[in-house]
Amino acid sequence: MKSTSIRRISAVALALGLVATGCGSDEDGATGEPAATGARPGSDLQADEGSTEVDGPQPRLVVSDADSGRVDVLDLESGENIATFDVQEPSRLTDVGGRYAFATAAASSGEDGRVHVIDVGSWTIDHGDHTHSYVRSPAELGVLSGDDPAHIVAGDGKVAVFFDGEGEADVLDNSGLRNGDVTVTGTVETGGPHHGVVIPVSDHFVTSRPSGEADDSRPSSFELRDGGGEFVQEFTDFCPRMHGQAAFRTYAIAACDDGVFVASVADGQWISEKVGYPPGITAETRPSSFRTQDKLPVVVAPAGPAASNAGILLFDTATRQWSQIATPEPVLSVNLSGDGRNALAVLADRTFRVYDAATGEETGSSSVLAEPFDPSDRSATAPVVVVGGNRAYVADPAAEVVLEIDYRDGARVARTLDVGVAPASMTLAGF
Template sequence: MRSRVVALTIAVLAVGLTACVGTPPTAPSSGASATDDDHGDRVGATELTEPPLGLTMIDEAGTVTHLDLWDESIASLGTIAPPRGIASDGRYVFAETATGIEIVDSGVWTWDHVDHFHYYRASPEILGTVAGHGPAVVATTNQSTSGSTGIFFEGSGEAVLLDTEALSRGELSERFRLEVAPHDGLVVPVGSFAVVTEAGPDGRVDRVAGYADDGAPEGIQVACPDARGTITTRVGAVIGCRDAALLAEVTDGELTLTRIPYPPGTTAAPAESFHNREGRPTAAALAGESGANGIWLLDTRAQAWTLLPSPEPLVTVTAVDDDADTVLALTTEGRLIVLDGTDGAVRARTEPLVAASVADSGAHAPPIVADAQRAYVSGPREQKLFEIDFADDARIARTFDTAAPFQFTAGTGR
């Protein structure tokens, strides 16, 4: 295969990326802007014919950079305070810093109408900081122009619900800020509602409660011991509990919470961190440290768990949820492996790509960012970012060399 080398530079950024090996998909072209706000359009945005896929990256100092995966251009989005961790909904990057959650708008997003999609590009910007103390957990939905985003500050016990529609206009607006007993908790948006964890006398989560998005209690409480981990799927929002997962949905205008218990007799450790290709119904999680007990798959449509074997020690896993039931995992050796989601069989694996980054990652293992065709794995210590065609024997489609270590990477434009 012929190699192609493209130098990517931007004058205001002291960072260079070099792309090599492979060819990107056809670039999206601009189309007519939508006029219906219900289709995700915003003033100043341009509607595109294809998703503006990109990777928004932040280094340890807080420099924010966006890589456009269509034309391989990069742009500096500015600088934030040094981040401790990030979360993303596919448009915004929520970075935990010493003073709270700092929010970056990547300026690219997809509006999901279930049977079709709309794609947009606008000017990126750094929106500001939601103040709070202690470690923070962010819970997002799959829409970046409507609904809410939840932030729970463990140190102060503050549950904050942000207005995501206001974020899409460049405004930071809190729908509510509840003060509860400090604990390692969650506030999970669900339509026009939110689910907030509550701690028992020992300071550990033992239940969740439902609220309207103005902070009014809904009178709903459900047991959820040791709540840990959340994700929004095509079906609803998931909250992991020690003995089950809770599926939160809005049915006929009312908040409903359904328990999905683990299979009877299971001894595997519960799921604590869920990952998937955005908007799909199935989520994956490691069962035990390094997946010692296997890989949990939660099908929110069937409301059922599946436990797959771990082929080797793992650091993270994600469900692609495609026609081939694909699951992707990153091993402790820094390899990406492609698994069959029905039986856990290994279909393909790469050579070790990010071994040094995995060894040095601590609590922040390199994430797997997956779309319908490709997976992306960033190695800050190797100063490389890999694009992997997981359906083609885990072929390395493109490699981007970075002149600076990007500690955090989020897929945006999805």
């Protein structure tokens, strides 16, 4: 259980300097297209203390090492490592707001698990007709400690960090993060330890509940709690062996063995519903995680783990419609282009594939991995793909590189970044 002396944040006092690099756009080094209406430095917004406004996005890539607690921040114009953090254990990275990376490490040597909050130091604010981009030096803001940290969900101006061993989530506010303040503003309890989740939506929390099954820690149902964490109502639709979720402005979704659970609010009334999977999708080929893109209703997921994979699944959360894309080899990692028009996948046969999300047609392919991946090898670190601007970034742990791919140009490999570690998890910031 969490010790009261470490339950809250261990703040890290760091002097924040400026990063003065520019963003290039040469053919093989482009990392995204700055908006044509990008703001000029010193325009209508005041920069956060310690940061400076720049002419356009200056994106950064965050990479965690599969074999140590090392987390690197790379400037994507130069490809250079501009900051390294030691988070003590191999960690999974979660992007929050296109600016922060939450590095989650499992418990080790009888100690609590940890979530290190890192300000990557590059972000862009979109005002619709124009954008503002800012940079500062990367910095670790603080550490959350507790029993078996797991799912981290951002939504509704908050971040909920769930601790499986306690069955509760610590909640942070985005406004505090912007000021470098990672104080826990609230705790949401869920009824007992389990591999669960708390999803912030529309001034409420959609929270999982333990199934009560001794041999399975995954939840089977959800309830609603208010902004203070108090119980509001149960949802009538069940979600057996829930794993995988996504948050939107007025609704949340979660993957279950028998379909997708949807909790939504309209005119102050909360309801739930269940949307079945496409024909042929079973408990072995269902999604167990979702990838999203900002402001898009479509989510994408592998159709099951690599060992039993059945291609790519796309779910339009607005229309509740599924589509499925068949792939020639098992999918290891999948993502969406920023406009939602393309599904991007790394397959076990070493290839990176681009598919038209509407038709399922393959529009590009290239060889990206140094060697084929064996889905039956559970000890191997699987490749992952993240997307920013007009580029995808594929981690090849075996070769200790990250490949930058122009997915709009036949999946052309534009650049290879030698990161010097086995990249296990990645996030992007600054777009």
